[in-house]
Amino acid sequence: MSKVFFKAYSQSLNDVTIMSKSDAILLESGTNELEIIEFHLEKHLPNGKTKTCYYGINVAKVREVIRVPETTDYPNAQPHMIGVFSSRDILTPLVDLAGWLGVPVHSDIDKKFVIVTDFNRMTNGFLIDSVSRIHRISWNDVESPSQFLEAGEQDCVVAVVRKENKLIMILDFEKIIADINPELSxxxxxxxxxxxxxxxxxxxxxxxxxxxxxxxxxxxxxxxxxxxxxxxxxxxxxxxxxxxxxxxxxxxxxxxxxxxxxxxxxxxxxxxxxxxxxxxxxxxxxxxxxxxxxxxxxxxxxxxxxxxxxxxxxxxxxxxxxxxxxxxxxxxxxxxxxxx
CATH class of the missing domain: 3.40.50.2300 (Response regulator)
Known part of the structure; x- marks a missing residue:
């Protein structure tokens, strides 16, 4: 397996640390386990307070987590597309994930991070507020969202993980990308x-x-x-x-x-x-x-x-x-x- 690195946000030091993807189990043959990256959006409430929204993505879909790079505006861009940037010489769209999800967050982009994904033979960047940690879990502990609500074709949550008294929503990134760029769907x-x-x-x-x-x-x-x-x-x-x-x-x-x-x-x-x-x-x-x-x-x-x-x-x-x-x-x- 090639050595790929994640730049993960450190809560205590506000700096960037390095973790090797080669340490991740990804998809060992039939073990029924995976690793997810927990990340957050800080939702602004009407009373002026904030509420942390917890989300997750399979490590196998993530190339790296970086601070927000310089972006270039793209003509006639799709809704919620902030711009494009270069990721390892690949022209990569930067998606406003909170905007697509309808979660109101602060607009100070300098304090945010980007999850760069690599799947479906496409590279995309998703703007987030912070990254917490990597969880190694069994798929037995990953619940279907239909146990919480009646998930239809338009639902963007494919699974839910309970961790430390919080619910981590695993998002359907394929659907998000297809919605933002229908030509690739x-x-x-x-x-x-x-x-x-x-x-x-x-x-x-x-x-x-x-x-x-x-x-x-x-x-x-x-x-x-x-x-x-x-x-x-x-x-x-x-x-x-x-x-x-x-x-x-x-x-x-x-x-x-x-x-x-x-x-x-x-x-x-x-x-x-x-x-x-x-x-x-x-x-x-x-x-x-x-x-x-x-x-x-x-x-x-x-x-x-x-x-x-x-x-x-x-x-x-x-x-x-x-x-x-x-x-x-x-x-x-x-x-x-x-x-x-």
Whole structure:
């Protein structure tokens, strides 16, 4: 693993300290653990006081945390885009995260920090007030937001972590980026006009006999995957996290056994994200390959952090293939390859 550094804010000294990303576990093969960076926005209240809002992001998505760099205005910029700056020779947009979230904060930019992210083959900067620390946690301790509220497709919180009497909201950064820059969004993809996908009546009818389970904690991403696959003819079972998927798959295996048939009678393939509450995709993959009914089930990993290293881990655990978000255009072809 290449050595990448985080410049993390020190609460006690107001300076910048260095931590090696090589010390982070990222996504060890099937351990069901992750590390998140806790960061804050200081919300201004009507009475003049402030309230700390706690947020988190997977370490695997973060390139570095820096003080606010010099930025250049960009013509006709999207809403909440402050400007652009150079990050390791890459032109990087700086996003006003508080503005996008609708959180009123102080405007003194010199006292703020920037989380520079690197996923979906894109680099972006997000303006924040402070960084606290890195937490190493189990996905078992990461809760679905639906346990707190009814999360719809427009919700930007994909998970919640309880730490030291506070709730840390894990944000859906893919959705934030897609909202700020729609041209880069997977929403732009339309399978019905993709000439590389066979949509003749006979092929669509063949797909109508196949069922695919999609597993993703983002309602936004789940909807996009479901629209793509159903438009091509597939039937869909959708799950909001690895825990729900595992429970449904075990129940499905038990039902198939009671019926005296193979589980493939009811399900033909699984497409799963990696980062999810309760059980991550790597651990789900490991559990399924250990299950007697899912040893040969086609399983494809679809993730924004599918680096070469993580791809190797996924394949070693038994994944049939991987797709890096936002390459949703590959999904139908891969399903055709594995289920027919």
């Amino acid at each position: 997977m929403e732009k993809y339309d399978v019905t006009i993709d000439r590389s996908v066979d949509l003749n009546q006979a092929m669509v009818a063949k797909r109508n006999a196949k069922t695919v389970m999609i597993v993703d904690d983002s309602a936004f991403i789940r909807s996009l995957i479901q629209d793509t696959l159903t438009s091509a003819g597939f039937n869909i079972i959708a799950c909001k996290d690895g825990g729900e998927a595992h429970e449904k798959l075990v129940e499905l295996a038990e039902h198939a056994k009671a019926e005296g048939v193979g589980v493939s009678k009811f399900l033909d393939a699984v497409i799963t994200d990696v980062e999810m509450p309760r059980m991550d995709g790597m651990h789900l993959l490991k559990r399924l390959r250990e299950h007697p009914d899912y040893g040969d089930m086609p399983i494809v990993m679809f993730s924004s952090i599918m680096s070469e290293d993580n791809r190797e881990k996924a394949l070693a655990l038994g994944a049939n293939d991987t797709i890096t978000k936002p390459e949703i255009g590959k999904m139908v072809s891969l399903m055709d390859k594995f289920v027919f």
